[in-house]
Amino acid sequence: MKDKLICAFLAMLVMININISAKAEKISFEFKFEKPTIKKIGNEYTIEMKNCLRHEYNGFVIPAKPLHILLPPGKEVDKIEVHGKRVFIGKYEIEKEKPLIVNGRKFSPAIKNEIKRA
Numbered sequence: 001m002k003d004k005l006i007c008a009f010l011a012m013l014v015m016i017n018i019n020i021s022a023k024a025e026k027i028s029f030e031f032k033f034e035k036p037t038i039k040k041i042g043n044e045y046t047i048e049m050k051n052c053l054r055h056e057y058n059g060f061v062i063p064a065k066p067l068h069i070l071l072p073p074g075k076e077v078d079k080i081e082v083h084g085k086r087v088f089i090g091k092y093e094i095e096k097e098k099p100l101i102v103n104g105r106k107f108s109p110a111i112k113n114e115i116k117r118a
Contacts (some may be wrong), residue, residue, distance in 0.1 A: 026084060026111045031065060045092040 037048045047063055048054075056063035071077070100107045 029067075029069070033065070036063065036089065038089070041095065043093060044095045046095045047092075056097045059097050061097055061110070 015080070033052070034050050039048070046061070049063040052065050054061050054104035055066075056062075072088045
């Protein structure tokens with residue numbers, strides 16, 4: 001009997017916790033990035049940042065932080081805020097994306113002259 005009472009009490013606690021967390025209306029995330037590491041490889045420079053993946057952007061390979069955020073059912077994103085500042089760290093010939101070879105045909109990326117600042 002005592003075991004059944006404890007199980008029922010634990011089940012009620014779990015349901016109470018689910019109810020409380022389901023009423024939360026705001027989700028907030030904060031990410032901080034460290035200074036990038038720039039390495040020369042051949043005639044180009046590779047940019048790396050801790051906890052970031054290499055990502056192709058306009059034909060250049062740059063560090064990026066992909067995020068996947070699961071929203072509760074029926075909820076929508078109200079706004080996304082990004083705070084930061086631009087810091088000029090120099091002018092480098094950034095590593096370019098490698099061409100893709102499919103069935104022996106070479107497809108080169110459409111590389112622009114530079115990455116435009118938004």
